[in-house]
Amino acid sequence: MSNKLSIVCVSGTLEKLQMASMVASVAAASGDDVTVFFSMNALQYFTKDNAELAAPEEGEFGQLIETEGVPAFRKLFEQAADLGDAKLLACSMALDLMKITPEDLTLEFGPATGLTAFLSDAEDGRLLSF
Amino acid sequence: MSETKVVDARNTFCPGPLMELISFMKRADVGDQMELLSTDDGSANDVPQWIAKVGHEMISNEKIDDVWHIVVKKVK
Numbered sequence: 001m002s003n004k005l006s007i008v009c010v011s012g013t014l015e016k017l018q019m020a021s022m023v024a025s026v027a028a029a030s031g032d033d034v035t036v037f038f039s040m041n042a043l044q045y046f047t048k049d050n051a052e053l054a055a056p057e058e059g060e061f062g063q064l065i066e067t068e069g070v071p072a073f074r075k076l077f078e079q080a081a082d083l084g085d086a087k088l089l090a091c092s093m094a095l096d097l098m099k100i101t102p103e104d105l106t107l108e109f110g111p112a113t114g115l116t117a118f119l120s121d122a123e124d125g126r127l128l129s130f
Numbered sequence: 131m132s133e134t135k136v137v138d139a140r141n142t143f144c145p146g147p148l149m150e151l152i153s154f155m156k157r158a159d160v161g162d163q164m165e166l167l168s169t170d171d172g173s174a175n176d177v178p179q180w181i182a183k184v185g186h187e188m189i190s191n192e193k194i195d196d197v198w199h200i201v202v203k204k205v206k
Contacts, residue, residue: 026145026176029152030183069142071149083152 003032004125006118011130012041014055014062014073020130021076028084033125036077037118039091042130043098045074046090046105074107081108089113134163139170140197147173148180151202155186158204163189168198 005027009020020036028034044050055073057063064070071079080086090102092112102109137154139147147168154164166177174193177200181188189201 022145025149029145029149030180067143069146071142071146076145076149079149079153083149083156 003027004122005032005034006122006125006127007034007036008127008129009036009038009042010040012044012055013058014065015058016130017042017045017055017073018065018070018076020128021073021080023128024080024086025076025084028080028086030084032084034080034084034086035089035118035121036080036086037089037091037113039094043090043094046077046088046107046109047098047100048104048106051106078107089118091115134165134201136165136167138167139173140167141169143170144172144176146170148176151177151180151200155184155202155204160204160206163201163203166198166200166202168200169196170198174198 007020007024009017024034024036038046045053045055077088081088088107088109090105090109090112092114095101095112102112135154137150139150147166147170151166178188178191181202185206187203187205189203191200
């Protein structure tokens with residue numbers, strides 16, 4: 001039985017999105033059962049319209065992330081899903097407030113998800129939030 | 131006789147080299163070998179750990195002129 005890891009992404013800053021994507025991709029690629037739940041300010045970076053939108057930096061490290069050769073967070077989440085079977089889920093409340101549906105999202109997002117389902121799914125494993 | 135495919139992940143940062151390795155493993159057949167080139171010191175530890183965790187065979191791991199050369203064989 002593989003390790004369950006659930007990740008909540010709510011921050012819309014580069015450092016947090018980068019870290020969340022690194023954890024998701026490495027864990028998923030190592031065989032962990034990963035689910036990432038996106039809400040609040042994190043979700044906007046995954047709409048088709050915002051595919052090129054840059055996330056603001058929180059501090060100095062944000063500049064370093066822009067260094068050539070550092071994989072982009074969107075690419076890492078995509079690799080988490082493609083290579084590691086991670087589930088990417090959008091918060092149904094955030095989708096409603098933003099007036100969008102999962103069809104408006106890039107990457108391979110699952111269906112709109114509420115907290116009851118997410119928390120139930122996360123029950124037996126570890127949970128991290130960014 | 132199988133060839134060793136070289137995957138050049140030099141000048142990419144963690145987790146780039148690891149992701150390159152894993153992409154290769156997903157597409158490769160059992161018995162295939164690859165040589166990962168990396169300049170990322172962070173990955174120098176991470177890659178062997180991944181290989182051990184998932185259970186593939188590490189053939190060799192050497193640092194030559196600041197470049198890590200890690201040869202891995204897919205065994206399952």
